[in-house]
Amino acid sequence: MKYLFYTFTYLVLILIQTTIIHHFRVLSGFYDLFIVIVIYLGLYRNLRESIPVILFLGITMDNLYNGPFGLYMTVYLWLYAAIRWSSVYFHVRNKLFLVFAVASGVLFENLVFIASFVVFNPDSQLPGNIPENALGQILWAFLTGPFFLVLINRAYNTWSGGVNPHVFEQSGHV
Secondary structure, eight states: OHHHHHHHHHHHHHHIIIIIHHHOGGGTTOOOTHHHHHHHHHHHSOHHHHHHHHHHHHHHHHHHSSSOTTHHHHHHHHHHHHHHHHHHHSOTTSHHHHHHHHHHHHHHHHHHHHHHHHHHOTTSOOOTTHHHHHHHHHHHHHHHHHHHHHHHHHHHHHHHHHOOHHHHHHHTOO
């Protein structure tokens, strides 16, 4: 049931990220929404549940966007590991932590993309709008990241609490 929730969330976010965001000029510098899913998984879900979802998200994004294969998956796995590691040292339920977690994830993704561009195109020069695009994405992450994390957590809790398989077993309607 939980993987059905992740599939539904994934489809909604891919729809938002690939179509809706591109039609509104004010959202043109929006960040990768799957970062929020990866951070959510790192904060609230266990390793066994998270890794298949992260691998699926990474493969999907690597296929959708033109870049070296495995780049998104690498970013998502490292980001997940960093969030799990930071939960040992920080109070992760703090709203301030949520703000900085999403913004740091966006910054990390941008740094990895810049580094991969430099490695794979050593003779090319970086586009001049990269710093302003990265800054815009980080600002969007500060403003919307915690909201998305709380929304996904509440949606998951509602989803998992809405259908209880033990109810069917107790009533004899299995």
